[in-house]
Amino acid sequence: MADTLDLCQITPTEIGIDIAGQAIEGGRSMSGVTQAINYSGGGYVVVNYGGINLVDRAQHLYWNSLAGILNGGVTRMFVPLWTDKLLDPTKDYTTNSAVAAAAAVFATTISITPPAAYDPEPGLWFSINHGGTVDHRAYRVVTAVDAGASWTLTIRPPLRAAITTADTCRFHRPLCSMRLAAGQSLPWSWTAPGAWGAGELPLVEHF
Amino acid sequence: MGYVPDAVITRLRGSGNWGIYFQLLTVPRLRLWSGPSNINQTMPGIDTTGPELYRGVRLNEEQLGQFDIMLNGGAERGTFTLEGVSQDSIDKISGIDPEVKGARVYLGLASHGDDWQPLSDIIRFQSGRADFWSMEQPVSGGEGAATRTLKLAVALGETGRSRPRRVAYTNPQQQLIYPGDTFCQDVTRYHRGYICTWPRF
Numbered sequence: 001m002a003d004t005l006d007l008c009q010i011t012p013t014e015i016g017i018d019i020a021g022q023a024i025e026g027g028r029s030m031s032g033v034t035q036a037i038n039y040s041g042g043g044y045v046v047v048n049y050g051g052i053n054l055v056d057r058a059q060h061l062y063w064n065s066l067a068g069i070l071n072g073g074v075t076r077m078f079v080p081l082w083t084d085k086l087l088d089p090t091k092d093y094t095t096n097s098a099v100a101a102a103a104a105v106f107a108t109t110i111s112i113t114p115p116a117a118y119d120p121e122p123g124l125w126f127s128i129n130h131g132g133t134v135d136h137r138a139y140r141v142v143t144a145v146d147a148g149a150s151w152t153l154t155i156r157p158p159l160r161a162a163i164t165t166a167d168t169c170r171f172h173r174p175l176c177s178m179r180l181a182a183g184q185s186l187p188w189s190w191t192a193p194g195a196w197g198a199g200e201l202p203l204v205e206h207f
Numbered sequence: 208m209g210y211v212p213d214a215v216i217t218r219l220r221g222s223g224n225w226g227i228y229f230q231l232l233t234v235p236r237l238r239l240w241s242g243p244s245n246i247n248q249t250m251p252g253i254d255t256t257g258p259e260l261y262r263g264v265r266l267n268e269e270q271l272g273q274f275d276i277m278l279n280g281g282a283e284r285g286t287f288t289l290e291g292v293s294q295d296s297i298d299k300i301s302g303i304d305p306e307v308k309g310a311r312v313y314l315g316l317a318s319h320g321d322d323w324q325p326l327s328d329i330i331r332f333q334s335g336r337a338d339f340w341s342m343e344q345p346v347s348g349g350e351g352a353a354t355r356t357l358k359l360a361v362a363l364g365e366t367g368r369s370r371p372r373r374v375a376y377t378n379p380q381q382q383l384i385y386p387g388d389t390f391c392q393d394v395t396r397y398h399r400g401y402i403c404t405w406p407r408f
Binding site (some may be wrong): 010023035036037038039040041043049074079102105106107108109154156157158159160161205 | 225227248260293
């Protein structure tokens, strides 16, 4: 079981969350229009937490222990996605939504039942704990249709594993199984006299 | 409808999402595709019991090679490489030394819709025979990252390492395209350059 990253200890000030995938283009045509083909299979989640200011001793300690886990770029962690900006401040997202119907691996249409407190709006992120070796995976809501008892969502990227009605969707700080981006490390440095340190945490979805 | 479904031909004319699928008929079979996560798909004629799980290998742009379509039995040899293999996997593979020689290799693609769902079964466009596998890890200096690579050498068409293979067109392939046609059923009896005597009745 992987550790969960403690976002409140590292408090990033620059946050980037994206789904990376690539299209390749053919040669340039006479009209200047090119065709693009995408082989990426829907892409994968990329998170970049930058501008991390380490102020007190606990934060410096946490950064070092984090570097010990993540350096090398193989060990995964469950990383909370700091999507608070997307959440409606008047609503309570801490209750998870329930999966309303089973869906196969790689599906992009799922059916969920949210609690009365909030609606699963397009643009929100959520995560599902698939268990096994897949564990927590994050998805982005593309469209959401209220179907009475449940909501029908289309999501990206496609489901990493099959889901059943026993699963839940976490909208508040969704978790994703991630590791450090290739070739990156977390050097610990600080500057006297303020003893502030700054760091960057580039993460990619773990497979 | 032809070998390639009409809906897929329409997609081929423009930009779109595609999946590249690979199957190696060892025991157990190795099924891979170009995406990041797993998918259930069917390779018609090969996956005879319905959809099977294809594992995502996250094909990157540099790895995307090119294949010539087999013409009159003439084709080239191919090498499939898998980069970024973990030391753990290498140890496991070296220990059991999988028997790949002679195993059939199939390569196909399928068009995926805008929602990434496959629009058809896998359309096979290349088949071959596996010859041998190898692995390498070039030493990298300075800040370069070392990458372990697993390679599978494959004979496509009638090419072979020691001597030419005899058969380029196969009856199963013909049956896939034209069910019931008997044109290729005796093809295993001939090799390339064989002069067939026209029968006299």
